[in-house]
Amino acid sequence: MNDLFTNVASSLMLAAPGFRLYALCAIVLILKMNAVGIYTASTRARLKVALNPEDAARFGAQLATTEHPDVERVLRAHRNDLENIPGFLVLGLIAVLAGAPVLGMQICFIAFTAARVGHSIAYIKSMQPWRSISFGIGQLSTLALMVMILIRLVA
Amino acid sequence: MNDLFTNVASSLMLAAPGFRLYALCAIVLILKMNAVGIYTASTRARLKVALNPEDAARFGAQLATTEHPDVERVLRAHRNDLENIPGFLVLGLIAVLAGAPVLGMQICFIAFTAARVGHSIAYIKSMQPWRSISFGIGQLSTLALMVMILIRLVA
Amino acid sequence: MNDLFTNVASSLMLAAPGFRLYALCAIVLILKMNAVGIYTASTRARLKVALNPEDAARFGAQLATTEHPDVERVLRAHRNDLENIPGFLVLGLIAVLAGAPVLGMQICFIAFTAARVGHSIAYIKSMQPWRSISFGIGQLSTLALMVMILIRLVA
Numbered sequence: 001m002n003d004l005f006t007n008v009a010s011s012l013m014l015a016a017p018g019f020r021l022y023a024l025c026a027i028v029l030i031l032k033m034n035a036v037g038i039y040t041a042s043t044r045a046r047l048k049v050a051l052n053p054e055d056a057a058r059f060g061a062q063l064a065t066t067e068h069p070d071v072e073r074v075l076r077a078h079r080n081d082l083e084n085i086p087g088f089l090v091l092g093l094i095a096v097l098a099g100a101p102v103l104g105m106q107i108c109f110i111a112f113t114a115a116r117v118g119h120s121i122a123y124i125k126s127m128q129p130w131r132s133i134s135f136g137i138g139q140l141s142t143l144a145l146m147v148m149i150l151i152r153l154v155a
Numbered sequence: 156m157n158d159l160f161t162n163v164a165s166s167l168m169l170a171a172p173g174f175r176l177y178a179l180c181a182i183v184l185i186l187k188m189n190a191v192g193i194y195t196a197s198t199r200a201r202l203k204v205a206l207n208p209e210d211a212a213r214f215g216a217q218l219a220t221t222e223h224p225d226v227e228r229v230l231r232a233h234r235n236d237l238e239n240i241p242g243f244l245v246l247g248l249i250a251v252l253a254g255a256p257v258l259g260m261q262i263c264f265i266a267f268t269a270a271r272v273g274h275s276i277a278y279i280k281s282m283q284p285w286r287s288i289s290f291g292i293g294q295l296s297t298l299a300l301m302v303m304i305l306i307r308l309v310a
Numbered sequence: 311m312n313d314l315f316t317n318v319a320s321s322l323m324l325a326a327p328g329f330r331l332y333a334l335c336a337i338v339l340i341l342k343m344n345a346v347g348i349y350t351a352s353t354r355a356r357l358k359v360a361l362n363p364e365d366a367a368r369f370g371a372q373l374a375t376t377e378h379p380d381v382e383r384v385l386r387a388h389r390n391d392l393e394n395i396p397g398f399l400v401l402g403l404i405a406v407l408a409g410a411p412v413l414g415m416q417i418c419f420i421a422f423t424a425a426r427v428g429h430s431i432a433y434i435k436s437m438q439p440w441r442s443i444s445f446g447i448g449q450l451s452t453l454a455l456m457v458m459i460l461i462r463l464v465a
Binding site: 167227237245305 | 322323324329330332333334336337339340341343344347361362363364365368375388392395396399400403
């Protein structure tokens with residue numbers, strides 16, 4: 001009985017339109033966020049600065065009380081991810097579970113994922129207006145997903 | 156076959172008690188978080204300060220090395236959102252999927268959403284003890300949701 | 311009809327392999343994040359410092375323009391949670407919904423949860439290399455979950 005339930009449950013989701021693309025985009029976005037985190041650590045290592053005394057001792061780095069501007073830039077890029085990506089991931093799953101239009105979800109998932117990868121690159125490389133444009137595309141994708149969910153809720 | 160699965164899957168979720176209210180609250184909370192982010196940008200624009208040289212050049216703003224106190228206040232309000240809202244959104248979906256009691260979920264979803272909107276307003280407008288009260292209501296709603304999920308897990 | 315759907319939907323998820331453990335780990339991780347937030351507040355209270363004038367007035371604390379190093383350490387531990395935990399919670403639910411291998415999910419869920427609890431303790435107590443080791447276990451658990459999801463997506 002449990003086996004049947006199990007097979008039906010996971011088949012239902014893998015067959016749900018948009019779920020596979022959603023899962024793939026979630027993986028890309030979370031890998032990308034982790035990459036930004038690793039870039040923060042490698043920037044600190046390159047500049048030989050550390051904020052924690054135990055790290056300064058361990059890596060022979062200089063103990064700083066404030067972050068280096070180059071590190072702060074990466075931290076701001078990462079923070080912008082934290083402000084936008086978890087919310088989008090929750091909305092994307094809600095859209096799949098609510099049966100939002102497939103083509104609309106596909107466009108939103110791909111546009112958001114591409115835009116957020118572009119945002120990180122543009123932020124770290126100080127590329128304007130590309131940073132603002134990619135941020136805007138991410139916001140529009142999020143809004144479009146909200147509208148599609150709302151239509152399903154009242155349908 | 157896939158069409159049948161699809162229709163069943165999305166019907167199941169739209170019919171699941173609490174799912175529609177959960178989805179609606181998720182949209183309100185994510186819109187609210189984005190609004191705080193936009194308020195940060197507009198506060199920086201009003202004060203004509205920028206942390207990135209490329210933004211200072213583009214908007215004719217003054218390049219600052221540290222944030223203005225007014226901007227820092229909005230950033231703290233936003234950070235408090237990041238510390239609380241994504242976790243609640245995940246718990247809310249778990250509660251719906253686990254079939255937690257409907258009335259309990261409805262109270263938690265509405266109380267949390269209202270409290271977090273109130274928290275942002277109270278933080279930005281320096282309104283105490285309202286900021287602490289709204290934070291506390293948010294925490295209590297989160298704890299209540301955890302208890303309801305735990306009861307379903309052991310049931 | 312709705313009642314039937316409802317019972318089937320929540321039975322499906324409670325019977326889905328890994329869902330109960332996933333829900334339990336999500337609760338532990340979110341409680342742990344909240345505990346770090348409370349520790350920040352209690353560290354500020356112990357040092358009698360406040361960043362908001364309304365808090366300084368209310369608690370008889372000294373108004374500071376920058377955080378005390380002890381508070382900053384807790385904030386960094388908390389920020390590292392924000393960078394890693396919400397993404398993992400989304401991936402964990404995707405893995406359950408996609409029907410990833412049960413044993414693999416169980417190992418990842420337990421390893422990640424234990425590692426992140428260890429990370430907070432190691433960060434706050436300045437314990438190296440334990441902080442780096444626990445961070446690494448968390449990252450590896452996340453990557454393993456991604457691989458298991460990807461295998462299900464192409465299967």
